[in-house]
Amino acid sequence: MTVDAATPHGSTEPPATRRGTLPVVEVFHSIQGEGTRTGEPATFIRLAGCNLRCLWCDTSYSWTTEGVRAAVPTTVEDLALMSRERAVVLTGGEPMLHRRRLPELIDRLRARGVAHVTVETNATLWDPDLADVVDLWSLSPKLPGSGEVAEPETIAAFLAGAPGRVQLKFVVTQPGDLTAMWALLDTVDATLPPTILVQPDGTRSDYDVALRELVELVMADTGDWHGVPRRSLIRVGAQVHRVAWGPAARGV
Numbered sequence: 553m554t555v556d557a558a559t560p561h562g563s564t565e566p567p568a569t570r571r572g573t574l575p576v577v578e579v580f581h582s583i584q585g586e587g588t589r590t591g592e593p594a595t596f597i598r599l600a601g602c603n604l605r606c607l608w609c610d611t612s613y614s615w616t617t618e619g620v621r622a623a624v625p626t627t628v629e630d631l632a633l634m635s636r637e638r639a640v641v642l643t644g645g646e647p648m649l650h651r652r653r654l655p656e657l658i659d660r661l662r663a664r665g666v667a668h669v670t671v672e673t674n675a676t677l678w679d680p681d682l683a684d685v686v687d688l689w690s691l692s693p694k695l696p697g698s699g700e701v702a703e704p705e706t707i708a709a710f711l712a713g714a715p716g717r718v719q720l721k722f723v724v725t726q727p728g729d730l731t732a733m734w735a736l737l738d739t740v741d742a743t744l745p746p747t748i749l750v751q752p753d754g755t756r757s758d759y760d761v762a763l764r765e766l767v768e769l770v771m772a773d774t775g776d777w778h779g780v781p782r783r784s785l786i787r788v789g790a791q792v793h794r795v796a797w798g799p800a801a802r803g804v
Contacts, residue, residue, distance in 0.1 A: 570625060572627055573626055574631065574657065576598065577599065577623050577644075578598045580803040582803075582804050585792040585804075587719055587721055587749060587789070588688075589688070593637050595639070595640045597631055597640065597642050598611070598643050599642065599645050599650055601644065601646065602645040602646040602674075603677070604674055606694060606698040607725075608755050610799065611644070615645050628653070628656050629660055631657060632661050638665065639666070639669075640670070642671045643672040651679045654685075655681070669686055669688075671688070671689055671690065672692065675707050677706070678713065683717075684714070686717065691720050692722065692723065695723070696728060696729060696732050697724070697726040697753075698725070704736060704739040708741050712742045712743075719745055722748070722749065722751075725752070730769055749787050749789055752766045754791050759795070763788075773786075
């Protein structure tokens with residue numbers, strides 16, 4: 553068996569599969585629940601493995617030992633055949649652990665008529681060879697409430713390497729996260745998107761309260777960002793799939 557495993561951030565190894573295949577946790581068809589393309593019908597391909605361990609992770613089944621073992625090695629051709637929507641979202645886990653396999657998959661998706669490909673990533677792994685083949689890089693750098701640390705150099709690499717194709721989306725779970733977000737962005741040496749997306753912890757059972765607390769936190773921010781009110785650059789978003797199906801639902 554020929555194995556081609558990408559080198560991950562940290563010590564976590566991605567699941568090893570044969571060439572031309574990817575370890576798939578699930579494929580489902582739903583609407584994009586968050587970010588700038590909220591509400592768009594899409595096919596979601598969730599890949600196994602992650603190099604981070606966020607405290608509020610809502611898809612831990614994609615990277616636990618049991619989850620990785622249960623992942624199904626699936627050919628890129630079969631994944632293309634399963635993709636029935638014009639938009640496809642590659643998610644995880646951390647799909648960039650499999651970055652060497654993504655160009656082949658995206659080529660097959662394009663051949664099937666897919667018009668838009670989003671990659672949802674934690675912004676710790678960058679590959680310039682992928683910059684132009686992905687339509688939207690949805691970056692979710694981690695704030696202190698996650699228990700993980702963001703990498704400003706990698707965020708800057710995405711922004712500089714794929715201008716106009718990047719959205720920045722932060723999960724804010726505690727008051728200090730918002731301050732930490734601005735401090736992080738102040739260290740990113742690249743042009744930022746015109747708006748910064750923030751959303752609450754989707755695992756909370758009192759999601760309405762979490763959303764309200766985030767709105768209040770944003771509205772209480774009186775800081776400036778290069779001469780403009782910081783809060784004017786923020787867009788608070790709810791996870792539509794979370795509202796529709798609840799925190800425990802999978803495949804939505």
